[in-house]
Amino acid sequence: MKLAEAKSEFIQAWGTLGSKWGINRTMAQLHALLFVSPEPMSTEDMMEALNISRGNVNMNIRELMDWGLVEKKHKPGDRKEYFWAEKDIWKVTKQVAKERKKRELEPIMKVLEQVSEVEGDKKDKNIKAFVESINAIRRMASNADKTLDTMVKAEENWFFGGILKLFK
Amino acid sequence: MKLAEAKSEFIQAWGTLGSKWGINRTMAQLHALLFVSPEPMSTEDMMEALNISRGNVNMNIRELMDWGLVEKKHKPGDRKEYFWAEKDIWKVTKQVAKERKKRELEPIMKVLEQVSEVEGDKKDKNIKAFVESINAIRRMASNADKTLDTMVKAEENWFFGGILKLFK
DNA sequence: CTAAACTTTCAAAAAGTCTTGAAAGTTTAA
DNA sequence: TTAAACTTTCAAGACTTTTTGAAAGTTTAG
16 A cells, blocks of 8 residues: 555545544544644645535634644745644544533533432432432543543553553 | 423433434434333333334334343333333443444554555655554554453443542 | 735535334234 | 234435535735
8 A cells, every 4th residue: 555545544534433423524534634744734735635625624624723633834935824733642632532521521511410400309219210310420420521631631651551550 | 490301401411412422313312211211111102202203213222222222121911112221321331332442443443554554665754654643543542442441341430439549 | 005815704505314104024912 | 814013114305414615804915
């Protein structure tokens, strides 16, 4: 397999993976494209590489910047904007964890808190069972929350090697 | 908030969360519905509770069974099939982790292995950079893989309490 | 200024995903 | 058997998400 082909395979696979995790395929592909590009790329470079429109590149690259995965770069003496992706996969993972925690874990925890305050006789079998189910999810979510916090603060070494020994 | 309303809020929120993680909203709602139902439910019960068609219930409940999150139950002297969801949230989490590992981690690892075998001069700067990026992802994925394995084998206690102390 | 170079927006179209419901299939009681 | 009760399938339609591309907006060099 040639380099160009290998890159393209990787970009496709990353796009497919992303779409299974609720991330727009093009956004994941753009991320993969920049991730394996040694140089920052311009909008036109990306349009050409993925065969997509200017508007599509613009919207998805902006979302990648919102996620903190891509940055604008300027080349001296060039009016075009270039885009660069973080290359340290551990930083990327932490950033994604941080964002998903903020965007998805925190909102659901609010709902869980509210519904756990259901009114009525706390001894009613049905209410008791419901509240207990919800509280089990809340404990789980709260642990996930703390674990993600720890992960975000942790050094690469925590994950790459360190953690596994603890389970042996 | 009354019990019925609280259940409905929870079901909605679970559906929304699911859809952000690439899980069909109805499937997530059905799961939530059964998760908070003390009794197994029939197809008709579910159709009525979520206001959806028979075909929709059938397809999504089958997928939930594929994921190992829902089981058929039979009531003695009743021809209808009833469906029951695992109530232990730790078991649910482990099961989802196990399935996603099989469905998503393993396929991407195959692709990564292939593309890392790109042909050409191993000293070429471009090839070297690409292979190194891919290998960083492979190391990450392989660690995630092992961590999930460990998690699937672990007792509830590992996650609920045990792990956090290790980071203090 | 002005015009060229570049970026952003967003309504409409395309593509993708989910749902319906009626027909086909299966099981069971009698 | 038969027919009623129940489940499954899947083509067509509904809905959702993504993409396009042209127009509007912005920036900069001269």
